[in-house]
Amino acid sequence: MDSSLNIPFLIDTFWVALSGVPTALLVTVVAMLIAVPVAFFFALTRINNIPVISQIAKIYVSFVRGTPIIIQIFVLYSFIPIFLNSIFTKYNIDYPIYDIHPLWYAFIIFSFNTTAVLIEVFRSALGTVDRGQLEAAHSVGLTTKQAYIRIIIPQALVSALPNICTATVNLIKATSLGYAISLQEITLRAKVEANLGYNYLEAYIDIFIVYLIVCIAVEQLFKWWEKRLSRYKMASA
């Protein structure tokens, strides 16, 4: 093994790794946009003990929490083509399933995972809001929907935000597993670069730095948002 780091390669590959950031963030944002409303709906069914849906949500959450993300990726990545194929052959749709862009798989897989995480986050956050608040809102004539939008969610969001931040950071980190579905994100791009000259250590140092920058930036963003949202607490204090 070479006993010195290849510094020019280190610098060049840093920009390659950085060029994967938009892909990683795109997957994160899309997965979040899908997961938030779906998870909120399931969290409501869990809180109100809606039969059947609540149980399904419980099993779904237990499965996602009980299995490693990489296994979820493996299962979904081999399940989706088989599933689509059986549907397409049934209805005689001629579509090349094996040409589907990995981005679509990434959207499905990571929103599948994040939804389950967020169900638990929302459930515990909604639990922190006193039930009397909903009753009070009803008694002054608000509909349930209005009560949620104006009274409950703004309060629940404050206690949910640190957990949403953790979920987002975990999601960004999880996109590093995109190599398994040949998604061109941070890790895969830098790794491909390293394949030529076996400069793997340099490549992984670059990847490491890029994730560090992205995650710290996201954490700071959430901290700033949390401060803004909890202003009402300071005002009342």
Next chain:
Amino acid sequence: MEKYFDIDYIWTALPNLLPYLKVTFLVAGLAVLFGTLLGLLLAFAKMGKSKLLRALANGYTTVMRCTPSIVLLFLVYYGIPFVADSLFRINLQDIHTGVFVVVTFSLQFAAMMSEVIRSAIQAINHGQYEAAVSVGLTPFQAYRRIIFPQAFVVALPNFGNGLISILQEGALAYTIGFIDIVGKANLIIASNFNTHALEIYIALAVIYWVVSITIEKVFEKLEKIFSKGSRSLKAS
């Protein structure tokens, strides 16, 4: 036409996979052991007086929190032999990959545990420590006999969650060629000429699911057993 999905593969894969669960548990167990020791040191560094140590311990936790497991795994896998070679002229080429896996997940578990231990110790009223010292216990005795037994109960659920997550992160060890349960699954798929991957992965998912649920239940039980004492204290 051959069936795309054949449930028989799940049943035949299970007995082939289960023996490798031992390897997965061994790695997780060692990572938990070393990680908890390092986590304890980090937790005390975070609560200590030295500003430098505090900053280092907090920095370490932030860096670990922001690094995907797979990136850390490869950094350790390529980085440790490189450092050993260039600084100490030690050749680590022939070392077992399991060592790198254990090092990686110990480092990660330590970061998790440092936060768990710190918050558990801080959850115990500081007056208890002062009371213990005032009746003549040394600080070490005060920690061992008064603070730790109580902090242990507080830390238990988080420790259980940490254990489950380190077991799951361990699934990535196959990427550096380590043959644990995931590595074995990939070998089985390769020997099937890459067909019926879905069935094998489902078997894998079911094993992990059952293990996680079992650990969760065990920790719920433990929590109940250990918090019995505190309940009677509250009642009195």
